Amino acid sequence: MRALRLYLVQRVTAAIMVPLVFLHLALILYAVQGGLSAEEILGRTQGSMLWAFIYGLFVLCASFHVSIGLTNILQEWTKLSRIWAANIAHSFAFIVMLLGFRAVYAVVW
């Protein structure tokens, strides 16, 4: 049932990301009102566990979603074996997760 579990994880992470994407877009529109300065952004995010949770969840969901989707795309479009496609996709997703969490850490702490 591995295929089914992967399908489920991809759909669940997509469902979580839909409201987060809209929240992120709305935040961009809101944030530019006061000018895009480092002080203004950090003033809102530093020390905020809410933003850490929201963007941490976003990064986590995106990483899992990317690793499953990219495995499928690589396997179907390049004819790589499932293991190789998964290795490449998981590596890419791991980098996405590292960079994402680094960015969350940088603006919250």
Next chain:
Amino acid sequence: MPMNVYTQSLDVSVWRGTASGGSFEHFSVPRQESQTILDVVTWIQQNAEPRLTYRFACRVGMCGSCAMTVNGVPRWTCRTHVDKVSDGGKLKIEPLANMPVIKDLACDMSEFFEKWQKAKSLFTPTKSRDDPMESIDPASPERVAASAGIECINCGICYAACDTVRWNEEYLGPAALNRAWTLANDERDGGWAERLTAVSQHGGCHSCRSHQSCEAHCPNELNPAGSIAGLKRLSVSAYLKGELK
């Protein structure tokens, strides 16, 4: 319009060859009223090239054996009129895609049918001949769902049109999964657990990318993509209930 008053000819390119390669051969075919693509291919074989290989049987859209690619689109040739598909009197006729060619326009459908078996798309009876006939309500939601998909004639057009079949050799394909969905909704069938397990593996219903080419090209206007979506829901629901391990 009376018969045979057409004076123009059709410019027909027909793919000739085997699995190891081939090329297009051109034929000039007399245009006729109510002419089908199968009529064109048959005219070529009977009048111009007797070695041309193709497959057909019933000629009335029942058997599903005459499907070919016509001007780039998979079609049942016995029910496809030249009027509807010819591009200014030009026709390009090829074997179906996504299946190995045997010769000319005849392709090998073994894998297509083997995948039906992999999907466990065989009816599993739950009663013996000694039991009374089971009463089925034709208006029940399950029967309505089953009836919507049972007119498949196994022509392979959905399989040839499917991007996922082209990309993923494990993928069972729209026809086999549509059959699995009709059986999943058949109250008389007892093979659902084994079947649901089979279609939930790699290459099963969760591999469908929902491009809906199967629905767009099905000559019987079935909706295999809808059937596959139903299987996905059924599979996820059974898994969450702990019925699929």
